[in-house]
Amino acid sequence: xxxxxxxxxxxxxxxxxxxxxxxxxxxxxxxxxxxxxxxxxxxxxxxxxxxxxxxxxxxxxxxxxxxxxxxxxxxxxxxxxxxxxxxxxxxxxxxxxxxxxxxxxxxxxxxxx
Amino acid sequence: xxxxxxxxxxxxxxxxxxxxxxxxxxxxxxxxxxxxxxxxxxxxxxxxxxxxxxxxxxxxxxxxxxxxxxxxxxxxxxxxxxxxxxxxxxxxxxxxxxxxxxxxxxxxxxxx
Numbered sequence: 161x162x163x164x165x166x167x168x169x170x171x172x173x174x175x176x177x178x179x180x181x182x183x184x185x186x187x188x189x190x191x192x193x194x195x196x197x198x199x200x201x202x203x204x205x206x207x208x209x210x211x212x213x214x215x216x217x218x219x220x221x222x223x224x225x226x227x228x229x230x231x232x233x234x235x236x237x238x239x240x241x242x243x244x245x246x247x248x249x250x251x252x253x254x255x256x257x258x259x260x261x262x263x264x265x266x267x268x269x270x271x272x273x
Numbered sequence: 274x275x276x277x278x279x280x281x282x283x284x285x286x287x288x289x290x291x292x293x294x295x296x297x298x299x300x301x302x303x304x305x306x307x308x309x310x311x312x313x314x315x316x317x318x319x320x321x322x323x324x325x326x327x328x329x330x331x332x333x334x335x336x337x338x339x340x341x342x343x344x345x346x347x348x349x350x351x352x353x354x355x356x357x358x359x360x361x362x363x364x365x366x367x368x369x370x371x372x373x374x375x376x377x378x379x380x381x382x383x384x385x
Binding site for chain 2: 164193195202203205208215216218250252261262263264265266267
């Protein structure tokens with residue numbers, strides 16, 4: 161069965177722009193989590209969605225938002241990009257919310273110039 | 274490839290030797306732990322997990338040890354191979370439908 165798919169894999173934006181990243185979870189998985197990975201901070205939790213509802217949110221500013229659709233696909237959006245938003249954004253899916261193994265995609269590498 | 278951690282602790286081992294990667298966790302309420310492996314250019318991949326009612330679990334060439342008294346987790350890799358070179362993360366679930374919290378990671382470098 162196909163794994164977690166993230167698009168785009170790489171993108172370059174300039175400060176002040178906004179970006180939307182997409183994640184398709186493993187078929188049958190209803191929970192989607194997003195993490196930001198940077199060299200200095202490691203993997204930082206952004207948010208988790210289950211059945212189209214945000215169930216958990218990490219400590220990120222309101223510029224970071226997300227949503228989940230009825231087919232469990234998820235998007236995250238970052239508005240008014242800052243240089244510090246440059247990171248690898250990882251999406252992970254799991255069968256149920258809040259327990260068990262997370263299956264990660266390969267990430268979307270965002271560079272903000 | 275992707276640079277997933279420029280400031281990570283690094284463990285260098287000779288091919289064929291055993292590797293031990295350590296992780297300290299912070300929350301005594303954590304009840305589920307996972308080790309992930311992240312190769313350059315890829316997302317983290319599940320290696321092995323353990324619940325807090327166990328102190329040891331074995332997989333293929335890997336063993337996870339859990340010491341709840343000192344809140345310490347370790348991953349042992351037997352007969353380390355070049356393909357084991359990666360960054361390894363421990364993650365803890367603090368219960369109550371909270372998200373997984375990841376450690377900073379350790380880079381394992383295997384010397385052929």
